[in-house]
Amino acid sequence: MAHLILVRHGQSEWNLEKRFTGWVDVDLTGQGKLEACKAGEYIKEIKIDINHFYSSFQLRAINTLKFIQDTLRDKREPVRAWQLNERHYGALTGLNKDEMKEKLGEDKIHAFRRSWDIKPDPLSRNNPYHPLNIDVYKSIPKENIPDTESLKDTYERVMKFYVEEIQDKIKNDENILISAHGNSIRALCKFLFKLDKQKISLLEIPTGNPLLINLDSKQNVKECSYLDRDRAKDLLVF
């Protein structure tokens, strides 16, 4: 049995401001740092020896993992993978979610946020929020940098990475912790929980709450639960 722990970063500055964030590299708020420390405490309590740590390229996930590893007193170098980055929100990037609901209507914004293959218009490559203009993404091959993404696009890059880097480790009963984002984690959960396109639109991931998934060697989910039960959200199939 392998243990896979998925943690969405703690509250970010733009979660607080309710702005579409995607690939913009904002940091954690004070509350987000506290959530990350608490996530570390919860993981410490279950006494699982984690073999591999992963984060996205983004500060909010990197720092969440730092707080967790500090709490675990684990100094191992995590692997950083851009493939685990948040979904790119295209032309919606930086805009306020409530204001956009008023402007375009709740249904349209819900479709942009939670449908499987609808994507916002591309973000202009001259926009300072475009990942081509953000230094931390300079090492990513330009052809892999999106202008906008649907959840399906995010799923494809996340799953390619999962299959190439993580799947065999799970088959070998190694324990993995991934610090990532609402939509890159939703993409992984779609695969792991075998959710269809309708069901995945209902799955919401809370910030800074470790999701412990126990998998057998055939990668079937045997058990799954949030470590902070008070802040858990519906897992739909468990």
Ligand SMILES: O=C(O)[C@@H](CO)OP(=O)(O)O
């Ligand atoms: O703005 C974003 O990047 C994401 C995560 O915060 O938002 P949403 O929940 O709307 O997909």
